[in-house]
Amino acid sequence: MRTSSNPSKQKGTAWESALVAYLREHHDPGVHRNVQMGARDIGDLAGYYLHAVEAKAEKTITLADYIAQANREAIHAGQPFGCAVVKRRMKGVADGYVVRDVRTDVRLINRLKIMEEALQDADFDRWHDIDEELREAA
Incomplete structure (x- = not known):
């Protein structure tokens, strides 16, 4: 298994994985991480009902950018809604923020x-x- 030497990417991947585990347990066992598709990206996660999900675990939170990206990716994914799921510092997944x-x-x-x-x-x-x-x- 190849690991990234980029700590920010590792943090983001860990957040996505934790979010997938939480959503599988509490929402839908079919939730999974998407393969990144560049300009036609369809969001970080699939299976969150009716949503394209942009998962964010960053020190500096830029909601406007996250929402614009989630809405664009919802269109690409054919979903009616986009949202950003933002990690709350020093807290678990259930304490994160769903933003639209x-x-x-x-x-x-x-x-x-x-x-x-x-x-x-x-x-x-x-x-x-x-x-x-x-x-x-x-």
Whole structure:
């Protein structure tokens, strides 16, 4: 196995790997790291539902750059949403930040609202059970 002599790249790879492990356990076992594709990059991770993920573990945080990159990569990946998952210094994966611009967040929340309303209309009892379960998990 070849290792990088670039400490920043090693940090980024470690963050991506830790993020993949966390998402596999808590979201979807199919989450994986993507192969980098240069100008047509599709994000660092695949399998985070409906998202292209740009994973960042940097000392200096530049949100505008991260969001622009995540949104561009979402288009390349054919995903409706892009987000940056930013490592919080001296903290574990669960304490990291998922960041998106307001435009993207409103589109996501609108989709969630519409889908919940559709489930309520189609099967209120199922919606109620799911809602109750997710409220208790919070």
